[in-house]
Amino acid sequence: MSKLAxxxxxxxxxxxxxxxxxxxGDKVKFVKDISLLLILLVxxxxxxxxxxxxxxFVVHIVLVLVAWGSFYLYxxxxxxxxxxxxxxxxxxxxxxxxxxxxxxF
Numbered sequence: 001m002s003k004l005a006x007x008x009x010x011x012x013x014x015x016x017x018x019x020x021x022x023x024x025g026d027k028v029k030f031v032k033d034i035s036l037l038l039i040l041l042v043x044x045x046x047x048x049x050x051x052x053x054x055x056x057f058v059v060h061i062v063l064v065l066v067a068w069g070s071f072y073l074y075x076x077x078x079x080x081x082x083x084x085x086x087x088x089x090x091x092x093x094x095x096x097x098x099x100x101x102x103x104x105f
Contacts (some may be wrong), residue, residue, distance in 0.1 A: 008044070011068070012037075012041075014077050015037055015071075015072075015075065018039075018075060018076075019034060019037075019075075033075065034092050035083075036071060036074075036085060038083065039085070039086075040064075040067055040068060040071055041091075043064055043067060043088040043092070044064055044068075046060075046092055047060060047064060047093070048086075049060065049095070050091070050095060053095065053098060055076070056091060056094060056095055056098065059094075060088060060091035060095075061089050062087050063087045063088045063090065063091050065090055066084055066087055067084060067085050067086070067087055070082075070084035070085050
């Protein structure tokens with residue numbers, strides 16, 4: 001668990017450094033990228049609740065990794081697709097739908 005926390009802290013610091021260095025004059029893009037980073041951190045933090053449903057947990061982990069990879073590709077200018085960053089919403093939505101359907105019985 002400490003290796004994962006170290007990796008996440010390293011990625012967070014790398015992102016903050018990149019954002020600070022590149023967008024000192026462009027405040028709108030800086031705020032947009034920081035908000036995308038915070039959204040990704042929320043998606044990553046929601047992973048601990050997904051452990052209840054193991055198949056959905058695995059899907060969520062894969063989607064979070066895809067979202068982080070897409071964010072870094074966007075950050076370094078390789079792609080402009082932002083829709084991949086929001087893919088963990090599908091697993092979170094499935095989590096709530098599954099929870100609602102199970103609790104109604």
